[in-house]
Amino acid sequence: xxxxxxxxxxxxxxxxxxxxxxxxxxxxxxxxxxxxxxxxxxxxxxxxxxxxxxxxxxxxxxxxxxxxxxxxxxxxxxxxxxxxxxxxxxxxxxxxxxxxxxxxxxxxxxxxxxxxxxxxxx
Numbered sequence: 077x078x079x080x081x082x083x084x085x086x087x088x089x090x091x092x093x094x095x096x097x098x099x100x101x102x103x104x105x106x107x108x109x110x111x112x113x114x115x116x117x118x119x120x121x122x123x124x125x126x127x128x129x130x131x132x133x134x135x136x137x138x139x140x141x142x143x144x145x146x147x148x149x150x151x152x153x154x155x156x157x158x159x160x161x162x163x164x165x166x167x168x169x170x171x172x173x174x175x176x177x178x179x180x181x182x183x184x185x186x187x188x189x190x191x192x193x194x195x196x197x198x
Contacts, residue, residue, distance in 0.1 A: 101142035103197060104171040107152065108136035110182050111165035117156040118166055123149040130155055143197045150178075153190045162186065172197050 105128070109116040114134030121127045122143070131137040133156070154164030163184045170178035170193075178193055185191050 099140055101140045102173055103141050103143045104169075105139040105141070105150070106136065106169045106171075107131055107139075108167050109134045109165065110167035111157075111161070111184075113158060113161040115156070115158040115161060116154065116164040116166065118164065119153040119155050121151040121153070123151075145197050147194060147196045150193045150195050151190050152183075152185070152193075154185045154187045157187050168193075170195055 105120060107118055107120060109118075109131065116131075117133050118131045119127055120129065120131075120137075120139055122141075125141070125143075128139045128141065129137070150170065152166060152168065157164045163186045165182060165184045167181040168178065168183070169176060172195075178195055183191060
């Protein structure tokens with residue numbers, strides 16, 4: 077992958093894979109399809125920044141961003157799931173520098189609905 081281009085360059089379902097500890101920002105949000113069928117798409121939004129983009133279908137995406145210290149609302153929206161395999165199921169990790177501040181697995185939401193987390197960046 078080519079970090080930061082937002083494209084699944086090598087067709088392996090990963091988008092913006094970051095090698096080692098190479099990071100541009102102070103916050104890393106990782107979200108992936110955690111369901112039994114690799115089909116779900118999710119949108120990530122942050123208060124004050126708006127939409128950060130979507131994950132590739134059935135894949136994972138790393139959002140490497142810079143946020144000032146403070147508390148933010150992080151919203152995950154189910155964009156798509158195969159109608160035969162609802163709901164959208166995801167896993168998420170959020171890092172402030174190298175400290176894991178949020179970790180959830182197997183979270184299910186219906187298509188078009190959202191889940192919101194409060195994250196505090198130091």
